[in-house]
Amino acid sequence: MPKIDLDAVPEVSRTGYPKPYAAAVAGRHYRRLGAAAGLGDFGVNLCRLEPGAWSSQRHWHSSEDEFVWMVAGEAVLVTDAGETLLRAGDCAAFPAGDPDAHHLINRSAGEALFLVVGSDKPADTCHYPDVDLHLPRNDGGFTRKDGTPY
Amino acid sequence: MPKIDLDAVPEVSRTGYPKPYAAAVAGRHYRRLGAAAGLGDFGVNLCRLEPGAWSSQRHWHSSEDEFVWMVAGEAVLVTDAGETLLRAGDCAAFPAGDPDAHHLINRSAGEALFLVVGSDKPADTCHYPDVDLHLPRNDGGFTRKDGTPY
Numbered sequence: 001m002p003k004i005d006l007d008a009v010p011e012v013s014r015t016g017y018p019k020p021y022a023a024a025v026a027g028r029h030y031r032r033l034g035a036a037a038g039l040g041d042f043g044v045n046l047c048r049l050e051p052g053a054w055s056s057q058r059h060w061h062s063s064e065d066e067f068v069w070m071v072a073g074e075a076v077l078v079t080d081a082g083e084t085l086l087r088a089g090d091c092a093a094f095p096a097g098d099p100d101a102h103h104l105i106n107r108s109a110g111e112a113l114f115l116v117v118g119s120d121k122p123a124d125t126c127h128y129p130d131v132d133l134h135l136p137r138n139d140g141g142f143t144r145k146d147g148t149p150y
Numbered sequence: 151m152p153k154i155d156l157d158a159v160p161e162v163s164r165t166g167y168p169k170p171y172a173a174a175v176a177g178r179h180y181r182r183l184g185a186a187a188g189l190g191d192f193g194v195n196l197c198r199l200e201p202g203a204w205s206s207q208r209h210w211h212s213s214e215d216e217f218v219w220m221v222a223g224e225a226v227l228v229t230d231a232g233e234t235l236l237r238a239g240d241c242a243a244f245p246a247g248d249p250d251a252h253h254l255i256n257r258s259a260g261e262a263l264f265l266v267v268g269s270d271k272p273a274d275t276c277h278y279p280d281v282d283l284h285l286p287r288n289d290g291g292f293t294r295k296d297g298t299p300y
Contacts, residue, residue, distance in 0.1 A: 002242040002252055003227060003234045034217060037243030041215040041269035042192045044243070065191040067184060069219065069265060071239070077153060084153045089221070092152040093187030093194070102152055115219060117267050119191035 002037075006046070009036045017057065018142055018150035021131055027053030027106075030116075045116045049075060049106035055116075057133060058103040062125040064138070066094040066118045068104070073112035075104040086114075101129045152187075156196070159186045167207065168292055168300035171281055177203030177256075180266075195266045199225060199256035205266075207283060208253040212275040214288070216244040216268045218254070223262035225254040236264075251279050 009031040015022050027050030034044035047055060058078060068077075070086045077084045077092055079102045086092065086104065094102055096119070106112040126135035134143045142150050159181040165172050177200030184194035197205060208228060218227075220236045227234045227242055229252045236242065236254070244252055246269070256262040276285035284293045292300050 001231060001234065002229055002244055002250065003236065004241050004243060006241070033241060034215075034243065037217075038245040038248075039215040039217060039243055041246065042217075042267065044217050044267065065184075065189040067187075067189060067192075067194050067267075069221075071219075079152055081151060084151065086153065091154050091156070091183060093154060093184065093189055094152055095188040096191065098188075100152065115265075117192065117194065117217070 004033055004037055006031065006033075009033060009046075011048070016142060017133070021057055021133055024054040025056060027051070028055060034117075041119075043116075043118050043120050045118075046071070047114050047116055049073075049104065049112040049114075051106055051109055051111070053106050055104035055114075057128050058101045058130050059126050059128050060094065060099050060101045061096055061118075062127070063096050063121045064119045064124045065096050066116065068092045068094075068117075069115040071113040071115060073106070073110050074108050075106045075112040075114065077102060077104055096124075099127070101127065154183055154187055156181065156183075159183060159196075161198070166292060167283070171207055171283055174204040175206060177201070178205060184267075191269075193266075193268050193270050195268075196221070197264050197266055199223075199254065199262040199264075201256055201259055201261070203256050205254035205264075207278050208251045208280050209276050209278050210244065210249050210251045211246055211268075212277070213246050213271045214269045214274045215246050216266065218242045218244075218267075219265040221263040221265060223256070223260050224258050225256045225262040225264065227252060227254055246274075249277070251277065
């Protein structure tokens with residue numbers, strides 16, 4: 001059936017970030033809804049942030065669009081311009097190639113639940129302005145800013 | 151700012167359907183959030199259905215993935231297998247090429263609000279099994295099933 005049984009989609013908590021950058025996303029959990037349903041053109045993840053958790057290190061993509069819809073709770077969107085609160089029913093978009101790095105932080109006392117939609121391009125480069133982290137290709141591994149692998 | 155001001159995105163109600171197929175979607179209104187934010191890899195529409203309105207004629211895409219997230223209210227998802235109620239927090243996915251035609255009907259007394267994410271491929275063909283309607287290419291016009299244009 002096209003309706004997705006959310007409870008049947010396993011919630012995962014893994015990250016490819018090396019230490020010490022993985023700690024910030026330890027309280028981030030997500031269900032890969034699009035992949036579970038057989039979608040290939042874009043990814044759809046339902047992401048749950050425990051209090052204090054980050055959605056990711058602050059980043060921007062060379063070639064992948066991203067869209068976020070806040071479902072429940074609230075989280076702070078951090079960009080170059082500062083901070084903006086996203087509450088349930090709020091949304092934000094991050095066009096490919098826009099170098100305004102972004103992430104969400106749950107500074108509330110409750111859980112935050114949001115949808116993330118993103119394109120998936122093997123040659124995408126992900127930039128992390130705040131930390132010594134770089135992802136030259138989506139289908140490769142993380143490096144330091146000087147290009148040495150972790 | 152990456153946060154989208156929903157009130158600043160115009161709500162449109164237009165359809166390319168010819169008569170008599172346009173009437174079913176007269177109570178369908180949507181905000182093109184992805185386009186407003188400069189996204190190009192996929193579309194994101196926030197769709198509002200008045201009581202009685204349909205999201206579309208029942209259809210399936212040859213080459214475009216679709217994903218729906220119910221935000222508020224409820225609507226009936228109709229597929230070849232029958233009917234399923236989608237309430238706020240429910241979602242459904244329609245992989246490209248799966249010939250299980252689908253649409254949403256708002257049979258409730260209140261409005262239904264949902265997100266639709268879809269890829270956008272000029273060569274997509276859209277099939278409408280219930281009516282004398284065909285869309286050979288996404289970037290072209292509607293025809294009858296025998297290929298004659300409307």
